[in-house]
Amino acid sequence: MTAPDTPPIPSRREARRQDRRDAILTVAQTYFLEHGFAGTTMSGIAAELGGSKGTLWSHFPSKEALFAAVVERAAKAYQAQLSQILNVDEALELTLQRACRSLIEKVTSPDGSALHRLIVAQGRRFPELSQIFFDLAPQNTRLLLADFLHGAMMRGQLRPADPVDAARALLSLSLSGCHQQMLIGRIDRPAPNEIAADATFAVDIFLRAYAP
Known part of the structure; x- marks a missing residue:
């Protein structure tokens, strides 16, 4: 048996560059959420970082590329969390409830709701923002959930159907x-019991619709 390949250890230079990139994204995320896309400039972010604008441009060629990287990092972190939740060895109903709870917690968090407001407020003026956000966040999350639901259909836990449509239905129920x-604006932020109740409601209706 051959040992599994291990990822190469990055050089000190590569590690420093990655650390710098992460620091830029952390500052940029806060800046975008506080100032909006139109109110954000590369010069402003460079000033917040305390470095030169040239350093920022060496990592990201445009404000759009920087915004995409911010969204991608946040989306990948959540999708990694969701991947851990979608455990095929646990009871389907419990797994789906955990997944829906995590989704509601994410989108109602301060950063999640602030990003949503940014997209809604400026998406028409900057349509590329809406596309970047949709492709990296909702779309990829839907496809990840669809893959799990397809497996449940193949195992006979759910009736055969289009798994992407099924994922869309479950996500829509969760966010309703x-x-x-x-x-x-009726509430500032939901309480944990309200989030749990929404997840239970969504999964109950979903399983009634997709029962085998």
Whole structure:
């Protein structure tokens, strides 16, 4: 048996460059959420970082590329968390409830809701923002969930159907409660029991619709 390949250890230079990139993304995320896309400039972010604008441009060729990297980092972190939740060895209903809870917690978090407001407020003026956000966050999350649901269909836990449509239905049900209340300003942020109730409701309706 051959040993599995291990990823190469980055050089000190590569590690420093990655650390610098992460620091830029952390500052840029806060700056975008506080100032919006239109109000964010590469010069402003460079000033926050305390470095030269040239250093920032060496990592990201445009403000759009920087925004995409911010969204991608946040989306990948959440999708890695969701991948751990989607455990095929656990009861399907429990797994789906955990997944829905994690989704609602994410989109109703301060950063999640601030990003949503940014996209809604400036997406029409900057349509590329909406596309970047959709491709990296909602779309990839939907596809990840769809892959899990397809496996459940193949195992006979759910009736055969289009798994992407099934994922869309489950996500829509999950966000139809306290998240919608947040968007229209009826609540500031949901309580944990409200999030759990929304997840339970969504999974109950979903399983009724997709029962084998």
